[in-house]
Amino acid sequence: MSATAAQDRWAEATQLRLTWWRFRRHRLAVVSLVIIALFYLVAAFADFLAINDPHATDARRSFIPPQTIHLFDEDGFNPHVYGLRGVRDRQTFQLTYTPDPNRKLPVRLFTRGYTYNLLGLFETDIHLIGIEGGQRTDGIFLLGTDQLGRDLYSRMIVATRVSLSIGLAGVALSLLLGIILGGVSGLYGGWVDTLIQRVIEVLRSIPTIPLWMGLAAALPNTWSTTQVYFAITVIISLIGWTDLARVVRGRFLSLREEDFVVAAELAGASQGRIIFRHMLPSFASHIIAAVSLALPAMIVSETALSFLGLGLRPPAISWGILLQDAQNIQVLANAPWLLSAAVPVILVILAFNFLGDGLRDAADPYG
Amino acid sequence: MNVLEVSDLKKHYPIHAGLLRREVGRVRAVDGVSFHIAQGETLALVGESGCGKTTVSRCILRALAPTSGSIRFDPGQGETVDLATLPKRALRPLRRHLQMIFQDPYSSLNPRMMVGDIIAEPLRVNGVPAAERHARVLELLDLVQMPAVARTRFPHAFSGGQRQRIGIARALALNPRLVVADEPVSALDVSVQAQIINLLLDLQDRLKLSMLFVAHDLSVVRHVSDRVAVMYVGRIVEVAPTDALYRTPRHPYTETLLAAVPAPDPMRRGRQMKASGDVADPAKPPPGCAFHPRCPYAQDRCRVERPELTEVAPGRWASCHRAQEIELAGVA
């Protein structure tokens, strides 16, 4: 492309495009974006990617250590796992599992497993991988099993759905509250602003854990997991909106003084046009950045709540609930693989933070 | 015929103190300002920072609500209105006759809108149909000597001077009766400043613009204005046709201002500015004439009695007790 063509392209580039060009230069942020996209893809196709029914318990296969898939055997490429043989330790009476080299179970793609609903569209029982044949207790346990014999890998995959969506739902609710209340606060000022700001200060001065504990304890035991899920979302975003409201209010206040907003006012533009055509687009990118930094906070909140037993309750599956199983030191000593549920939490939180930083830097092409 | 007649305009800011936020005093940012702008005329409002010139312009645009006084404006429909007391709702249809050119060419254009849309915005919100808008934008770009391709570009592609041209085009879009220009060239480089000054001179000639030109730079003002009003601590101390004011100032503060400007000519070095000291605080203006503590001509009367703006010669007004006795130096 010639220099002038490049210049023309730059001259006619929208702010969105300029932001994107800047964002692309942030390696870490782009990688993070890909990681997050992958996570949400996993969440969307969780049941398809899961191998075993995440809810199916079986006392005969509790605490199976992680298994590996062997890709080759003497005949060449032939992915397989070995069947397991439970051996009871004569001193501790613990049941330990060892691979049985005589029982080779072939691993196949698109096998039939438990029945689920794909994307809420249709029922199917096709899974990405599975084994052919074998006994009822056989299976692929990539990350081992828990006390009740549930496959940790499948549970983690399915947990992604709840943990990532509770963040989204929480942030969406926070955003709604934040934009409305922050906008009103910043646009109208006066006593409305004072009132909203005091409410925010009061809310923020309450220590979060006791507040959550109180609210979570107030949830009726009889509620279904779905109801609890929504209640928890509301509880978390009750605090979350204050941050966003402050961002929105600050932007409105500074934009109100901006010359181009005054110019629109002098042109006779209506209040609505000034807000939606001039002010909102000017800080949409800041809001996106704020959201991408608020999301991990939501995810951590859910994880922390569930870990403490205040959030979601079994049979719901979330990362927090998986980690709750890893609370007991005794259990951990026997089955350290249960701690692997912390890995996706850390990965997602870091990725969101890097993404947020990258977006924030890119949002202001002149900054 | 006058486009604008401002009389006894005041803008006071209360000073609150204490827990109950009682009013303990007032900053008299603008304290009784009167002037008029005739059709096709450019009046410059000059003074140092804090003199109230910007506050006056903001009151006229009703970005600020004046404390008292009247601002009679003729929107060109036979009847004048008082902008000072008009409710905001009634103001909106009048906005189109009263436009502004901003100081900062960077913050005055929405970076998220194409230049064509920026210029067309006043047209759009005042109901001009799309086809007409398009033609008018091209006409305006041509008027401010910008290429037509600018229409589809964003402000970030333009230099400060070009952005200022875009801002001027937007201000002129609706053929306003009065343009308020707030320091329109002070943020620009010298070479670009000259281009914009020339453009303003062109537009004055071609469009018979009426303009209130708010500025602190007396050199720029001498090029573009027909008359000059000098402000000091919230009041006008002198009004006169430009050339007369520069040649034979009638207020000691005008003389001080003129002597203080460094002329781009080393031969004129060493002129002495007679006044000393700092600009008075508008929260605690000195009694009598606010300029008396700095004035080399001050007498006892100046310390107690505030002079009124009076006509000292045809078309020349000054607020100085000694305007008729003292001989003041101007610049040729």
Next chain:
Amino acid sequence: MVERTSLAVRDLAVHFEMEQGTVRALEGVSFDLHAGRTLGIVGESGCGKSVTARSILRIVDRPGRIVGGQALLDPGTAEEADLIAMDPESRRMRGIRGGRIGLIFQEPMTALSVHYTVGNQIIEAVRAHNDLSKAAARDRAIELLREVGIPRPELRIDAYPFQLSGGLRQRVGIAMALAGDPDIVIADEPTTALDVTTQAQVLDLLRRLQREKNIALMLITHDMGVIAEMCDEVAVMYLGRVVEYAPVADLFTTSRHPYTRALLRAVPSILATPRQRLATIGGAVPHPGARPSGCAFHPRCSDFMPGRCDAASPAPLRPGEAGASCFLEAQP
């Protein structure tokens, strides 16, 4: 009359490594500062005048980097020292910065901390460069404040910077610059943020101090009026180069570089006739990153010679000799 040369800058080159590529902010700048004389450095935005000052003081911020040249203190004497060769953080450089070389900023608030009184800060500066007791340093600070014309210095010494007017703050800034008893003072747009009457007072002060202390003053400004008023010699800069160097009287009467001539014609004058148009320079100053080929001024030059000016750069000026860096200059 032969003055002592206090500082000789030779072929100073500074690059900024930006994402878009290397920006050559300075390309071989040379000039001399003489005791008791004022060198004006004038130019529009991006010409490199401030970078020059920061390079001499070794306070160029990243991503800027000095890539070549010298800044020789006391050139030709036994004490000759190259500031560019020194470690910017060394004790020696710190002693020179604020010691032998004083610096006056555009906005003194940026140089003064809001958390300490004016006195604290001047006393600290005094003690950094002199071996004095606290009491003696306080006396010296009061003396400095008196020297820069601050009324009642023994009271003002305990004021915080925000309690002072802009003019007084700049005087405090000058007192700070004098704390180390410098024989070279670099003033970077010292009056740009001030009102005209205050500017006149501060310029007077600078002139008086320079005379009394035989200081070599480097005055950076964009204002041709300030240049005319203050300087003995002038270096005109454009995009990182000195394009003309001349005694001040010659610069205003018989300038040799087309840029200088155009710039002088473009400056609005307080001596203008009503509605006088200005000569303009076409276009705007290019971004230093998009430097035109050959002579950087050629796209805006009225004397542009195709095939010559855009093909090669004219020879840089020899320091201390009046002339212009222009191909027209070389022709007999």
